[in-house]
Amino acid sequence: MPETMRAIRKLSPAAGLEVVEIPVPSPGPEDVLVYVEAASFCGTDLHIWKWDDWSSRRIKPPLTLGHEFCGTIIAAGDKVRRAQVGDFVSAESHVTCGMCYQCRTGQAHMCPNTEILGVDREGAFANYVVVPEKVIWQNDREKIPPQIATLQEPFGNAVxxxxxxxxxxxxxxxxxxxxxxxxxxxxxxxxxxxxxxxxxxxxxxxxxxxxxxxxxxxxxxxxxxxxxxxxxxxxxxxxxxxxxxxxxxxxxxxxxxxxxxxxxxxxxxxxxxxxxxxxxxxxxxxxxxxxxxLNGRRIFDTWYKTRWLLESGTVDLRPLITKTIGFDEVNDAMEMLSRGDACKIVLLPNDGKLPDIAGKKRDRTVDPNISAAPVHR
Ligand SMILES: [Zn+2]
Ligand SMILES: [Zn+2]
Known part of the structure; x- marks a missing residue:
């Protein structure tokens, strides 16, 4: 495991984004560390790149952007119960409190204490990202490739x-x-x-x-x-x-x-x-x-529908991926998005390479059916 990684960050309260070298984060007891295979840019990132009224009020630099992503879990905290090293995952970008009225009545997508990845906490436009296990969503690599798996978060808004x-x-x-x-x-x-x-x-x-x-x-x-x-x-x-x-x-x-x-x-x-x-x-x-x-996605009802629409081939998102890029093309990509000349632009932070986790995959000791339908396991 390297000590540092590249990340797309907002370093100061001004327009633009920078690619910088920062320490690889370590997961807390209930977190997983994900090796990011694909991440995608959205309108929110564009607002932050431009540094408009909304982002200047909401964003506290320095911050790594990115809330749409997928990748492989390469480390897990002591209290992680179900997620496993080696799992190919995405994440619900809204980290909710679990304790408020909305959270406790099945309406977590309206939680007033929500922290959004890449907006209120460190995001996924990096080689690695730490996320709480509770927002992890299991993917089937055979059925949804990384460039599509990263799109589940925004696709879920439409669903x-x-x-x-x-x-x-x-x-x-x-x-x-x-x-x-x-x-x-x-x-x-x-x-x-x-x-x-x-x-x-x-x-x-x-x-x-x-x-x-x-x-x-x-x-x-x-x-x-x-x-x-x-x-x-x-x-x-x-x-x-x-x-x-x-x-x-x-x-x-x-x-x-x-x-x-x-x-x-x-x-x-x-x-x-x-x-x-x-x-x-x-x-x-x-x-x-x-x-x-409406706003957001129903957590996690919408994710199940999203998975079905994509795995069954009911909706094909491939025409909507305008291009895939590396770190150095980020500002060009944002220009392209702001002109309306692109739909989804996908970042491959690790150049499409899979992580080296041979021999580290833990034996399953608990129900593997984290949030995946058993048929896919
Ligand atoms: Zn988004
Ligand atoms: Zn809440």
Missing amino acids: FSAMNQDLSGQSVAVLGCGPIGLFTIGITKSVGAKAVFASDIHPYRIDLARKMGATEVFNPKECGGDIVDSVLKANGGYGVDIVLEMSGAPSAITTAFRVVRNGGKVVLFGIPAKPVEIDVAENMIFKNLTVLA
Whole structure:
């Protein structure tokens, strides 16, 4: 085991990220040390890279970024009960307290004491990361390769918001074709929606929306700034049954309430940077809408659905991996993401090499069914 490792860190309260050499962390009694095989960048990392209002309030440098990852456990603390050296794992990025009202009533994804990896505690854009055993999620390497396994965390956001309602036979609009919107199109289509209308302004993303199965993709810039008439026309003159708002853009949020049919449902998942003005009387009450506002993933319900969608091949995420990179390309990758010219960019911190753990794998002394379905073991 080396003493130091490379890590992508925010060193000071300013824009940018740096790749630096830091000590390899050691796991506490209830933690595991994971050799990171793949990690992926997301919008949160982009906010921190830019050092916008949100990140300057939330992030306390120095900090290693990265909350989407997978890898192999190479060491475990004394009190780790089930995870084993050699296990190929991902992790729920939200480390919750386990003691508050939400945690104790099956709503841990709303825990007010949540610490997020790579946001509130050291993250996974490094050769190694320490995480508590309680957030570990077991993967089957034969069924989900590392580049896809790292995507389970953000894909779970889409699974949570899309599968909160019965989509089969419904007309659906997905507003915003960033990674979560694109994941959502794939899920919506594969679980039997009648039609999936998508919207975005970036040509690269519009192309990917078609690849993920969107029935039609509308660019507001080509619809006179407003897609509502175009969607209604494509949907037989009616508003859609369900709108999944994944962009957080104020214009898209107001569109969501106008493009939904009377009695339909709007799911808000995209996060606006500022308050948004909505005509509550005309566009909500008089339409008898159901409105859901969601964040995160259900821990761990969503992970089981996520695993099934990926292992069964129901949704194929491969078209959404724009490129894989090494440490030195991080700032270029962030530029690319901020231009909207990329979907998921995957970091391979250990250049795709497997860890050397021969002979160190412990015998199982407890139920191996940590959170994996027994059939996969
Ligand atoms: Zn993320
Ligand atoms: Zn809690």
